[in-house]
Amino acid sequence: MTDKLDRGRLEISVDECKGCGLCIVACPVQVIEFSKTVINKQGYHPAQYKGSGCTGCGTCFYACPEPGAVTVYRLAKQAQ
Amino acid sequence: MPRELIKGNEAVVKAAILAGCQAYFGYPITPASEIAEAAAKYFPLVGRTFIQAESEIASIQMVYGAAGGGVRVMTASSGPGISLKQEGISYCAGAELPCVIADIMRGGPGLGNIAPEQSDYHQVVKGGGHGNYRCIVLAPNSAQEMCDLTIKAFDLADQYRTPVYVVTDGYIGQMMEQVNFPTAVQHPKRHDWGVHGDDATRKNLINSIYLDPDELEEHNRKLQKKYAEIERKEVLVDEYRTRDAELLVIGYGIISRILRTTVDLAREQGIKVGLLRPVTLWPFPAKRIQKLCERVQAIQVVELSNGQMVEDVRLAVEGRKPVKFYGRMGGSVPSAQELLGVIRKL
Amino acid sequence: MYEKYLEKSASFYPEYPRKSGNQSVTHYCPGCGHGIAHKYIAEALDDLKLTERTVLISPVGCSVFAYYYFDVGNLQAAHGRAPAVATGIKRINPHSIVISYQGDGDLAAIGGDEIIHAANRGERLTVFFVNNAIYGMTGGQMAPTTLVGQQTTTSPRGRNIHNEGYPIRMCELISALEAPVYVERVSLHSPGARAKARKAIRKALENQVQGKGFSFVEILAQCPTGWKVSAPDSLKWIEEKMLPYYPVQVFRDKSAEAEGWAPPDVAYSDADVLQLIELPLEDEAAPAARPKVPEQYRNPRIKIAGFGGQGVLLLGVAMAQLGMMEGYNVSWLPSYGPEMRGGTAHCHVNISDTPIGSPLVSASTVCVAFNKPSLEKFEKEMARGGLLIYNTSMIDIQPTRKDVEWLPIPASEIASQMGNIRFANMVVLGAFIQKTGLINMETAIKGLPAFIKAKKLIAENVKALENGAAFVRGELKI
Numbered sequence: 001m002t003d004k005l006d007r008g009r010l011e012i013s014v015d016e017c018k019g020c021g022l023c024i025v026a027c028p029v030q031v032i033e034f035s036k037t038v039i040n041k042q043g044y045h046p047a048q049y050k051g052s053g054c055t056g057c058g059t060c061f062y063a064c065p066e067p068g069a070v071t072v073y074r075l076a077k078q079a080q
Numbered sequence: 081m082p083r084e085l086i087k088g089n090e091a092v093v094k095a096a097i098l099a100g101c102q103a104y105f106g107y108p109i110t111p112a113s114e115i116a117e118a119a120a121k122y123f124p125l126v127g128r129t130f131i132q133a134e135s136e137i138a139s140i141q142m143v144y145g146a147a148g149g150g151v152r153v154m155t156a157s158s159g160p161g162i163s164l165k166q167e168g169i170s171y172c173a174g175a176e177l178p179c180v181i182a183d184i185m186r187g188g189p190g191l192g193n194i195a196p197e198q199s200d201y202h203q204v205v206k207g208g209g210h211g212n213y214r215c216i217v218l219a220p221n222s223a224q225e226m227c228d229l230t231i232k233a234f235d236l237a238d239q240y241r242t243p244v245y246v247v248t249d250g251y252i253g254q255m256m257e258q259v260n261f262p263t264a265v266q267h268p269k270r271h272d273w274g275v276h277g278d279d280a281t282r283k284n285l286i287n288s289i290y291l292d293p294d295e296l297e298e299h300n301r302k303l304q305k306k307y308a309e310i311e312r313k314e315v316l317v318d319e320y321r322t323r324d325a326e327l328l329v330i331g332y333g334i335i336s337r338i339l340r341t342t343v344d345l346a347r348e349q350g351i352k353v354g355l356l357r358p359v360t361l362w363p364f365p366a367k368r369i370q371k372l373c374e375r376v377q378a379i380q381v382v383e384l385s386n387g388q389m390v391e392d393v394r395l396a397v398e399g400r401k402p403v404k405f406y407g408r409m410g411g412s413v414p415s416a417q418e419l420l421g422v423i424r425k426l
Numbered sequence: 427m428y429e430k431y432l433e434k435s436a437s438f439y440p441e442y443p444r445k446s447g448n449q450s451v452t453h454y455c456p457g458c459g460h461g462i463a464h465k466y467i468a469e470a471l472d473d474l475k476l477t478e479r480t481v482l483i484s485p486v487g488c489s490v491f492a493y494y495y496f497d498v499g500n501l502q503a504a505h506g507r508a509p510a511v512a513t514g515i516k517r518i519n520p521h522s523i524v525i526s527y528q529g530d531g532d533l534a535a536i537g538g539d540e541i542i543h544a545a546n547r548g549e550r551l552t553v554f555f556v557n558n559a560i561y562g563m564t565g566g567q568m569a570p571t572t573l574v575g576q577q578t579t580t581s582p583r584g585r586n587i588h589n590e591g592y593p594i595r596m597c598e599l600i601s602a603l604e605a606p607v608y609v610e611r612v613s614l615h616s617p618g619a620r621a622k623a624r625k626a627i628r629k630a631l632e633n634q635v636q637g638k639g640f641s642f643v644e645i646l647a648q649c650p651t652g653w654k655v656s657a658p659d660s661l662k663w664i665e666e667k668m669l670p671y672y673p674v675q676v677f678r679d680k681s682a683e684a685e686g687w688a689p690p691d692v693a694y695s696d697a698d699v700l701q702l703i704e705l706p707l708e709d710e711a712a713p714a715a716r717p718k719v720p721e722q723y724r725n726p727r728i729k730i731a732g733f734g735g736q737g738v739l740l741l742g743v744a745m746a747q748l749g750m751m752e753g754y755n756v757s758w759l760p761s762y763g764p765e766m767r768g769g770t771a772h773c774h775v776n777i778s779d780t781p782i783g784s785p786l787v788s789a790s791t792v793c794v795a796f797n798k799p800s801l802e803k804f805e806k807e808m809a810r811g812g813l814l815i816y817n818t819s820m821i822d823i824q825p826t827r828k829d830v831e832w833l834p835i836p837a838s839e840i841a842s843q844m845g846n847i848r849f850a851n852m853v854v855l856g857a858f859i860q861k862t863g864l865i866n867m868e869t870a871i872k873g874l875p876a877f878i879k880a881k882k883l884i885a886e887n888v889k890a891l892e893n894g895a896a897f898v899r900g901e902l903k904i
Contacts, residue, residue, distance in 0.1 A: 009428045020457030020657035061432040065461025073428035082705035085747045125702045129517045134543035141507035145514025148501045256758040258750045265696040275499035277522020279478040287502040341783030415788040
């Protein structure tokens with residue numbers, strides 16, 4: 001592991017996402033996309049984290065209308 | 081026992097305070113305004129809430145809010161104002177919120193006038209607003225009963241979690257009589273179902289919406305069960321000289337007072353007539369009327385209306401005996417002599 | 427290595443058991459602004475530690491089911507009435523934090539009255555007004571905030587100012603009132619705007635914590651479904667269509683200078699309550715023995731009439747009050763309403779040994795006429811053998827009834843000679859007492875303060891009583 005750890009990490013609940021895309025347009029570093037393969041319980045292609053590049057800024061959290069769909073993590077201080 | 085010469089309307093307010101009523105929300109209207117005025121005078125003096133609301137609609141919704149907060153609360157009005165309050169009363173019935181509504185009836189329809197009538201019967205006894213509900217309706221005929229039945233109204237409202245009306249006409253509201261007030265100040269127990277704004281009641285919900293048809297039907301069935309229990313247990317009736325009566329007169333409010341004099345006048349002339357007065361307009365004393373039907377030859381109903389309560393009398397009598405109706409409207413009140421003439425024609 | 431930074435607020439239920447169907451997501455459409463506003467409110471409740479004492483009023487509209495989600499005390503309100511419901515519960519539970527959450531139809535149309543007056547009273551509430559320019563719940567009808575030209579199902583050709591008028595700007599209206607402490611309009615259209623929205627929501631709640639009066643936050647929110655655009659495009663819709671008409675700004679902020687308020691902590695004992703509502707506990711002394719009353723004056727049915735302002739109603743009250751003190755059954759019934767304010771007035775009084783049936787006096791056994799029209803009107807309906815007391819100072823004719831007893835008395839002149847014509851009613855009372863013997867004069871003097879509220883006038887009223895009685899005894903000449 002030579003790469004520097006991302007400052008943030010993102011979890012999007014597959015079944016709580018309604019596929020509106022507001023998090024995707026909100027993300028300043030464009031690390032969120034619609035899943036092209038997953039169809040969730042509600043019948044949407046949910047948004048998903050691309051897997052790297054999250055800064056932990058939380059912009060997507062405050063853009064998402066669903067209370068529990070997005071969880072944002074930040075790199076712990078000692079790990080930085 | 082504190083004794084006072086007092087208007088029926090003002091007696092309601094003192095009785096409400098003694099019953100532990102914490103808040104009054106109302107809008108002035110003749111001939112009920114003394115209730116708002118006395119509440120404005122006394123409620124804040126004893127640390128309770130009085131608000132003159134922006135409308136009748138808002139006042140009953142403030143009642144809904146405070147009742148949802150789990151305290152005893154009341155409002156008062158007259159015909160046109162009660163029409164406006166029906167929205168909120170339906171919500172209170174639906175959410176099973178106890179509250180007391182005094183209705184000092186005046187002339188209608190429309191703006192009508194401010195003279196006494198009894199033409200709110202249908203709108204208070206038959207539900208009034210939308211939905212499958214009933215309100216308990218108490219009908220005092222004296223200042224003393226304005227006190228006693230107001231206190232009882234709060235007790236019934238709490239016991240059954242339902243709106244209770246105290247309904248009378250402008251005359252009983254405006255009349256001064258001696259009232260012996262109780263000396264006990266009630267401290268009603270906090271309702272566990274109320275939303276008190278604390279952790280213990282945080283999970284509580286005051287609500288009348290049930291989106292699912294099955295759930296709404298179940299809720300309605302629960303309400304009907306409650307109403308059936310009220311009909312079994314809470315009928316109140318007052319009788320005068322009915323023991324040997326061959327004729328029966330039925331009236332409530334001011335009319336029952338006049339009929340009492342008429343009964344005496346008729347008895348002096350050898351006419352064996354008795355008076356039945358429903359004290360609860362709902363539940364209606366249908367059973368008692370049926371019982372008296374076995375003995376009396378005819379029934380005369382008198383109202384200050386076009387004949388509203390008489391419909392319930394006829395439903396009770398089911399054609400067993402003739403039921404006659406005599407009504408005055410517009411604020412004209414018959415004298416005892418006038419009603420004697422009516423009885424003589426029976 | 428990673429720590430949770432932002433997650434679902436504890437002020438939300440983890441699952442939504444009150445909801446039918448999928449209980450892990452809200453009922454809102456994809457991209458709806460309500461969910462975002464909910465999140466900001468829940469976050470503020472968490473941070474300010476208000477969850478336990480918060481009461482949320484759910485409105486009618488898309489957010490009718492807000493109580494599915496917020497783990498606080500909940501009341502569901504009728505359409506538009508949330509501010510009145512909030513007023514009711516806040517006034518009786520002043521320690522609680524009461525939130526009225528309303529949409530545009532609810533707040534600005536059917537509930538226009540309730541919101542204006544709650545604001546005007548300065549109710550210590552927090553109101554969140556979600557403006558999305560459309561009726562979402564009922565399927566896209568026109569809202570009071572629908573923009574000019576905007577097509578809805580009830581403005582299918584676009585909102586036309588000649589038919590529907592202009593969209594209502596609520597912040598501007600509310601901030602025209604004196605009482606509101608904080609009024610701000612925010613928007614959800616961009617990350618920067620959303621940050622301001624979060625701040626405003628928090629501030630509106632903090633104000634209530636500090637007892638600082640009415641706080642109002644209007645939130646311009648997207649309704650992709652109602653507007654028939656995608657969720658990302660709905661943000662542009664806010665920016666391009668709503669912002670030019672609904673400026674995002676602070677309209678009022680007196681938060682810093684507004685005085686905080688806390689409910690007074692006063693306890694009232696039962697004895698305090700009885701005293702304050704004027705129900706004295708001490709028993710009145712038993713009434714003195716009544717004088718023997720001549721047969722014709724017993725159980726009088728009294729009619730009193732005159733001009734408004736002649737003390738007609740007060741004389742009736744006085745008779746009833748004194749009758750009660752003597753242990754009789756009594757009733758007093760006024761002609762009420764506009765009749766009382768100018769014009770003529772009359773009242774019915776019964777004083778009786780037995781319970782009173784009809785309080786209405788039709789065949790009076792005592793008639794008191796203060797002026798000519800009253801004599802002419804009420805003399806006719808007197809019972810045979812009754813007592814007719816009439817004020818000769820203002821009546822220049824004689825009664826016509828020969829079958830009643832006449833008691834003419836120049837009451838206004840006797841009063842006028844005492845220096846105040848308004849004592850005429852007490853002169854008549856004195857005459858009535860002397861004539862009928864129904865009431866002891868001592869009782870009358872003792873009872874005066876019950877109906878003469880001005881203490882400094884008591885002595886003169888006693889004198890008026892005595893003068894009336896003296897006139898009847900023939901000891902006072904005019």
